[in-house]
Amino acid sequence: MAEPILKWAGGKRQLLDALYARFPASYGCYHEPFVGGGALFFDLEPANARINDANPRLVNFYEQVRDSPDRLIDRLESFDDPESDPDPSLPYAEETARGRDVTNYYYQQRARFNSRPYAGTFDPLEEAALLGYLNRTCYNGLYRENADGGFNVPIGRYANPDWVQRDRIRRASDALADATIRNDDFDYVLDAADPGDLVYFDPPYEPMSATASFNEYSAAGFDRDDQQRLLDVAAELDEAGVWVILSNSGVMKAAYAEAGFRVETEGATRAINSDASNRDEVDEIVATNVPPSERRAAGQRDLAEY
Ligand SMILES: C[S@@+](CC[C@H](N)C(=O)[O-])C[C@H]1O[C@@H](n2cnc3c(N)ncnc32)[C@H](O)[C@@H]1O
Numbered sequence: 001m002a003e004p005i006l007k008w009a010g011g012k013r014q015l016l017d018a019l020y021a022r023f024p025a026s027y028g029c030y031h032e033p034f035v036g037g038g039a040l041f042f043d044l045e046p047a048n049a050r051i052n053d054a055n056p057r058l059v060n061f062y063e064q065v066r067d068s069p070d071r072l073i074d075r076l077e078s079f080d081d082p083e084s085d086p087d088p089s090l091p092y093a094e095e096t097a098r099g100r101d102v103t104n105y106y107y108q109q110r111a112r113f114n115s116r117p118y119a120g121t122f123d124p125l126e127e128a129a130l131l132g133y134l135n136r137t138c139y140n141g142l143y144r145e146n147a148d149g150g151f152n153v154p155i156g157r158y159a160n161p162d163w164v165q166r167d168r169i170r171r172a173s174d175a176l177a178d179a180t181i182r183n184d185d186f187d188y189v190l191d192a193a194d195p196g197d198l199v200y201f202d203p204p205y206e207p208m209s210a211t212a213s214f215n216e217y218s219a220a221g222f223d224r225d226d227q228q229r230l231l232d233v234a235a236e237l238d239e240a241g242v243w244v245i246l247s248n249s250g251v252m253k254a255a256y257a258e259a260g261f262r263v264e265t266e267g268a269t270r271a272i273n274s275d276a277s278n279r280d281e282v283d284e285i286v287a288t289n290v291p292p293s294e295r296r297a298a299g300q301r302d303l304a305e306y
Contacts, residue, residue, distance in 0.1 A: 002045055002175040005065065005132065005168050006058075007141025008037030012202055015247060015284065016043055018266045019200065022288040024243045025296040027198035033186035034202045035062075045175045050192055052182040055143075057131050059183040064128035066176035069169050075129035076164045082106035082137040082155055091115070106137055106155040114150045136163035187233050195241035203230055205249035205282065227252060235259050238289045245290065250283030261287040 004011065012019070019040055030046035032038070035053045053059055064072050084105045086093040092102055092111035102108050113130040135141060138153040146152045182188065186201070193199055204222040231252075234244050238260070246256070247266075256263045266284050 002042040002171040003168055004037040004039050004042050005165055005172050006037050006061070006135045006143075008058075008143060010202065010205065011037045012039040012247065013043075015266060015286070016040060018286050019245060019247070021295065022245050022286060022290050023296050024198060024290045024294050027243055028194060028196045029198075031189055031193050031197060031199040032202070033184075033189045033199065034204070036202065038062075040200055040202075041179075042172060042175055047178065049178070050180040050182070052184055052186065052188065054183070054185060056183050057127065058143075059181055060124050061128040061131050062176060062181050064125055065169055065173050066179070066181070068125060069173035071125055072128055072132070073164060073166050073169055075125055076132055079109070079129070079133045079163060080105045082109075082161065104155070106134075109133055110138075110151060110153075132165075133163045136165070137161050186230065190233055190236060193237060193240075193242045196243070198243040198245070199234075199237055201230065201234065201244070201246040203227070203246075203248060205284075227255075231255055231259060234261070234287075243290050244288060246287045248285055248287070250285055252287075253283075253285045256285070256287040261289055262291070263287040 004013070016039065028048070030041075030044065030049045031051075032041050032049070033052045035041055035051040036058070038051065041049065041051055051062070080087065082105055086102050086105055086108040090108060090112065092108050092115070095102055096107070096111040097115050102111060109130055113127075113134055134151065134153070135143065137156055137158065139156040140153075141156075142153045144151070144153050186203070189199055203226070227248075230246075234246060234256075237244050244261070246261075248256075250265060253263050253265065263285050266286050
């Protein structure tokens with residue numbers, strides 16, 4: 001069993017049992033169109049998997065973990081403590097591209113990360129190392145971009161941050177070895193999934209209220225229209241004989257029930273938000289078209305009820 005390498009908003013580790021309880025007894029390929037931190041994917045380690053995310057930096061990171069784990073670990077080991085002085089041999093040792101003072105090593109790496117994809121020469125390994133480093137040293141493990149795509153999370157305060165995670169990267173690399181990784185909008189899955197396959201959707205959650213912002217994963221966001229498109233895609237997959245499991249916030253419960261899915265509330269989760277006063281609790285639902293009779297754990301659960 002592998003573990004997630006990145007902290008990612010909406011991580012699903014606390015929901016794993018509820019998701020496994022809906023798994024069909026057998027399925028073909030496993031698809032995860034909103035993979036994010038990949039809590040379910042890494043726990044499951046499916047033999048035949050296609051994963052996807054709209055965030056190109058996240059996708060590049062997983063490609064490097066899969067294809068070059070040792071080089072990525074070496075690169076991560078070359079980073080310094082986030083609070084140490086900027087490295088004078090690297091760019092942005094004194095000020096960012098926008099002319100802001102750089103006071104420590106963390107902000108220097110953040111400035112390098114923000115200049116990188118847009119700067120002409122693109123080194124995918126360095127890009128992945130920077131994402132891994134910033135993810136483990138930034139405030140709250142948040143991934144947030146401002147309107148022009150810059151990663152803008154401040155430095156975190158950790159006594160002893162481990163930004164290398166040697167063993168996790170090696171295990172994750174094995175889990176990813178045979179996986180196809182794409183960088184696309186989720187609706188590619190209509191073409192990619194065959195009858196009998198399993199698709200797990202974990203979209204950015206629809207906020208319960210205007211103040212709860214769940215849509216900070218990428219500059220583009222995910223709005224009501226996207227939620228409706230996703231519902232339509234899920235319904236189309238259902239008609240095509242593809243198994244679907246989906247998690248979302250409670251506001252989408254009625255819509256999935258009306259579309260014929262089995263929907264249950266699975267408790268509450270918290271939004272990761274940089275503003276601590278704004279960490280609303282939201283209901284979390286799991287919707288599926290896998291009937292109880294087709295679920296792999298059905299027999300075991302019946303016994304446990306006696
Ligand atoms: C809730 S997170 C997934 C969390 C993941 N299950 C985990 O355990 O960490 C949603 C992901 O969807 C991605 N995303 C946002 N819009 C998308 C789109 N239109 N198509 C595909 N992925 C999208 C985001 O980049 C984010 O990584």
